[in-house]
């Protein structure tokens with residue numbers, strides 16, 4: 182009896198599968214002629230929450246480092262330091278090695294700003310001939326040098342002031 186039941190189960194599951202397959206014979210084909218014959222840019226058709234490439238809004242980022250600490254595989258490298266540019270920390274550099282990223286979203290969830298300063302955009306055309314191009318630098322190199330210099334100058338100024346205060350005391 183079990184033998185015939187197995188034959189029946191096999192035949193019915195094959196039939197169910199083929200019903201789905203054959204149903205496509207009667208539907209119009211859907212062909213997406215990417216990238217040059219799209220009615221609208223493909224990015225606009227992607228669903229909410231789609232994880233393309235990580236991006237950072239360096240204007241709203243507070244340099245808190247939560248995202249860097251949350252990343253389980255150390256994709257994120259950033260530095261914040263005091264400068265006279267603004268209250269709080271100034272972002273000196275913010276790099277993400279997108280070649281290592283596994284798109285887990287943990288960094289985005291850890292960001293305290295609303296909306297999150299680190300987020301996934303919808304871009305997906307990231308192919309390159311050099312893996313070094315996959316280290317995304319959100320503060321340009323020239324700007325990194327300027328910001329670092331400002332941080333060093335402020336540090337020196339504080340040290341000089343502390344030395345003067347110490348001398349005055351004794």
Ligand code: SF4
Nearest residue numbers: 252282283285286288
């Ligand atoms: S998505 Fe995940 S792996 Fe990628 S940078 Fe964020 S925490 Fe790291």
Ligand code: SF4
Nearest residue numbers: 242243245246248292
């Ligand atoms: S968690 Fe958000 S605010 Fe903090 S360093 Fe990362 S991106 Fe900037």
